[in-house]
Amino acid sequence: MKKCILIVDDDEMNLKRAEMILKKEYDILLAGSGREAIEKAKTEKVDLILLDIAMPEMNGIETFKRMKEEAVEAPVIFLTASGYEDDVRTAIDLGAVNYLKKPFFPQELLKRVAIGLEGR
Numbered sequence: 001m002k003k004c005i006l007i008v009d010d011d012e013m014n015l016k017r018a019e020m021i022l023k024k025e026y027d028i029l030l031a032g033s034g035r036e037a038i039e040k041a042k043t044e045k046v047d048l049i050l051l052d053i054a055m056p057e058m059n060g061i062e063t064f065k066r067m068k069e070e071a072v073e074a075p076v077i078f079l080t081a082s083g084y085e086d087d088v089r090t091a092i093d094l095g096a097v098n099y100l101k102k103p104f105f106p107q108e109l110l111k112r113v114a115i116g117l118e119g120r
Helices: 012-022 034-043 060-069 085-094 106-117
Strands: 004-008 027-031 048-052 076-080 098-101
Touching (some): 027 034, 034 060, 048 060, 048 106, 060 085, 076 106, 085 098, 098 106
Parallel strands (some): 048 076
């Protein structure tokens, strides 16, 4: 059975690009907001979450905190276009397994996802 990846990004193009890269090897769920991501993570079997940091309403850091409050156990890899060290440091301090700066190379995304799924 394929592992399931939840991709969270408010940009439709980013969602579709990540989905195209990963869909051959993984089952994919898409969420366009933090709220939608939390609901899907609570109701679906998710093995790993790719989570954009910069989103309106609820950013990725806040989404991650709420997921932890809801006992969502999937590892999280943050996606960031900004590369602000404070965001990355906060994400890692909260327990993210990795981060990836956008735009990313397909091979790098596949590699980080595979590492994030090790032992799951």
